[in-house]
Amino acid sequence: MSIQMYIAVVTKRYSIAEARSNLPTVVHEAESGLEIELTRRGKPVAVVVSRREYERLRGSRPQFSEAYQNFLTKFPLDEFGIDDDLFESVRDRSAGRRVEL
DSSP states (O other), X not given: OOGGGGSOOOEEEEEHHHHHHTHHHHHHHHHTTOEEEEEEXXXXXXXXXXXXXXXXXXXXXXXXXXXXXXXXXXXXXXXXXXXXXXXXXXXXXXXXXXXXX
């Protein structure tokens, strides 16, 4: 786990015209870990991030069911005294309250 998770990421802001004329600087700043926000007429329209950050964000993630099965394999619930039917008594299966629109 990186320390970057605990530090607020500095965001730099450039208009598209500024970014165009300073492209090498913008790329260098993104490579160094800064998030670069691009604006058009003062409104944010895009963000430039490093390739490493892009790959981290786009990285393959397991489906919930796969992650849950991995969790259960690593931490079997019965070892913690949790039975399969524990949550049956907790869930409210009623139809809910009547609402008039």
